[in-house]
Amino acid sequence: MNDNAINPAGPAARVYAETLAAGRFRIQRCQDCDSAIFYPRELCPACGSGDLHWFAPSGRGTVYATTTVRRKEEAGGDYNVALIDLEEGPRLMSRVDGLSPDAVCIGQPVRARVAVEEDQGVLLFDAVEVDRQPEKDHE
Amino acid sequence: MNNASLSHLRGKTAIAGVATFGCGESPGYSDMDLLANAARRAVTDAGLTMKDIDGVCTASVLATMWPMEVVEHLGINARFIDGTMIGGSSFVAHLMPAMLALESGQCDAVLVCYGSAQRTSTLNRKEVARARRRMDPQPYEHPYQPMLPLSAYALAASRHMHEFGTTREQLAEVAVAARQWARLNPDAFMRDPLTVADVLGARMVSDPLTVRDSCLVTDGGGAYVLVRGERARDLPKPPVYVLGSGTAVWHRQISSMPDLTVTAARQSGEQAYRMAGLGPADMDIAELYDAFTINTVLFLEDLGFCAKGEGGAFVADGNIRPGGSLPVNTNGGGLSWGHPGMYGIFATIEAVRQLRGDGEERQVAGANTAIVHGNGGTLSSQSTAILGTSATV
Numbered sequence: 001m002n003d004n005a006i007n008p009a010g011p012a013a014r015v016y017a018e019t020l021a022a023g024r025f026r027i028q029r030c031q032d033c034d035s036a037i038f039y040p041r042e043l044c045p046a047c048g049s050g051d052l053h054w055f056a057p058s059g060r061g062t063v064y065a066t067t068t069v070r071r072k073e074e075a076g077g078d079y080n081v082a083l084i085d086l087e088e089g090p091r092l093m094s095r096v097d098g099l100s101p102d103a104v105c106i107g108q109p110v111r112a113r114v115a116v117e118e119d120q121g122v123l124l125f126d127a128v129e130v131d132r133q134p135e136k137d138h139e
Numbered sequence: 140m141n142n143a144s145l146s147h148l149r150g151k152t153a154i155a156g157v158a159t160f161g162c163g164e165s166p167g168y169s170d171m172d173l174l175a176n177a178a179r180r181a182v183t184d185a186g187l188t189m190k191d192i193d194g195v196c197t198a199s200v201l202a203t204m205w206p207m208e209v210v211e212h213l214g215i216n217a218r219f220i221d222g223t224m225i226g227g228s229s230f231v232a233h234l235m236p237a238m239l240a241l242e243s244g245q246c247d248a249v250l251v252c253y254g255s256a257q258r259t260s261t262l263n264r265k266e267v268a269r270a271r272r273r274m275d276p277q278p279y280e281h282p283y284q285p286m287l288p289l290s291a292y293a294l295a296a297s298r299h300m301h302e303f304g305t306t307r308e309q310l311a312e313v314a315v316a317a318r319q320w321a322r323l324n325p326d327a328f329m330r331d332p333l334t335v336a337d338v339l340g341a342r343m344v345s346d347p348l349t350v351r352d353s354c355l356v357t358d359g360g361g362a363y364v365l366v367r368g369e370r371a372r373d374l375p376k377p378p379v380y381v382l383g384s385g386t387a388v389w390h391r392q393i394s395s396m397p398d399l400t401v402t403a404a405r406q407s408g409e410q411a412y413r414m415a416g417l418g419p420a421d422m423d424i425a426e427l428y429d430a431f432t433i434n435t436v437l438f439l440e441d442l443g444f445c446a447k448g449e450g451g452a453f454v455a456d457g458n459i460r461p462g463g464s465l466p467v468n469t470n471g472g473g474l475s476w477g478h479p480g481m482y483g484i485f486a487t488i489e490a491v492r493q494l495r496g497d498g499e500e501r502q503v504a505g506a507n508t509a510i511v512h513g514n515g516g517t518l519s520s521q522s523t524a525i526l527g528t529s530a531t532v
Contacts, residue, residue, distance in 0.1 A: 009278075017278075064298070065294040065297045065298040067285075069284065069344075070345065082294075092394055093280045
């Protein structure tokens with residue numbers, strides 16, 4: 001077993017892992033207090049309710065904090081580790097892909113993508129171009 | 140939030156004995172050997188014998204039933220046992236249950252003790268990390284291979300720099316100040332001169348933290364003995380009274396920390412100050428668990444020594460160096476004195492030595508009050524204690 005793999009122990013963790021392995025990103029929402037919840041669990045950490053339902057988040061998020069973990073070139077080189085704030089509220093750890101690690105900035109808009117390899121899903125994020133409002137002509 | 144000040148416990152108990160053993164490198168010694176030697180010396184320092192000890196507080200990063208091993212190894216008939224394990228702050232957090240046990244009459248003398256052979260142990264730290272990933276998985280962090288705990292502190296530093304303009308140079312000043320204190324302490328593991336440029340130029344591990352922004356990896360044992368205040372007055376060493384104590388935990392994983400620039404030290408510190416009836420301006424010295432340079436900055440802010448966001452400038456202005464307005468980590472701290480896995484007990488011991496006037500070349504003249512702050516996990520557990528000499532009770 002890969003030591004770094006998600007170990008889907010427990011009902012909520014298993015649903016999350018199986019859904020992710022099928023290429024879909026789902027998180028829970030509390031039916032009593034409406035909190036969006038990550039990581040998957042049995043009880044709402046905001047109100048203690050056990051009535052949690054799965055839903056598809058928008059996938060939009062923002063980089064909250066970022067670091068480049070230094071690693072020797074022969075071991076694969078440097079890589080990014082980031083905390084992402086989802087549009088729905090929860091924060092999670094992930095990696096911003098497709099950018100050099102030192103180009104990842106706090107505040108960068110990102111979008112979720114599920115990478116599936118060897119029947120395991122991994123949640124990653126890609127940088128999103130910031131939509132520019134068309135500039136108004138100066139009078 | 141509970142508003143009980145617990146002020147009725149202020150000054151009711153005192154640390155009567157302290158000791159360290161085998162700090163730095165101690166090849167051939169196990170965690171327990173280091174603990175046992177520190178324990179015996181602390182009990183002797185208190186003017187007691189092992190037979191007088193009837194309470195034990197201890198924790199281990201490796202053994203899940205460590206308190207039983209300690210009781211068995213030391214031959215203690217314990218009426219009070221606390222094995223609360225919340226990382227490096229544990230031995231600061233043990234003060235409150237130990238005080239309650241002494242005050243209730245459950246026991247008469249509590250030994251708080253720890254030992255780690257992590258530097259020279261034949262059990263490689265990579266093996267330990269690998270075993271922990273299996274036994275205590277973090278399936279929502281480990282897939283991204285953060286270098287834990289260091290990357291968690293790097294993430295917190297990145298956020299502090301983003302929100303407040305804190306610089307790498309300011310973080311480096313924390314390490315430089317620690318080294319200046321260590322240069323006054325013959326027991327410190329690293330005593331060579333260290334400059335800001337040295338810290339910035341050291342090997343980067345997880346941006347923005349270099350190896351010199353990070354605590355050392357050393358061996359060491361530490362222990363202290365807590366008794367009721369009236370008994371401490373009859374023992375040989377000057378009593379160091381526990382004036383305040385507070386512990387708070389808000390998360391375990393860094394991804395679950397509500398705001399990476401505000402730690403639960405704000406809560407633990409408030410509780411400790413309220414119990415002591417004192418505030419930051421009353422503290423003569425501060426021993427703040429400096430696992431990484433960002434820790435000292437965060438704790439200076441959260442414990443009220445400067446405003447949120449101003450920790451970097453506070454440090455860069457020279458306030459925490461020898462001769463500064465607030466002596467911090469007077470032994471050299473985890474960054475330069477040493478860091479045997481969980482540092483909280485060593486911060487406590489250094490505060491006691493300063494309050495006894497035993498600090499030798501590094502002694503802060505006239506120190507009567509000390510704040511000790513322990514940190515555990517990834518900024519996860521925070522425990523604050525306020526200690527004072529007989530002049531404060």
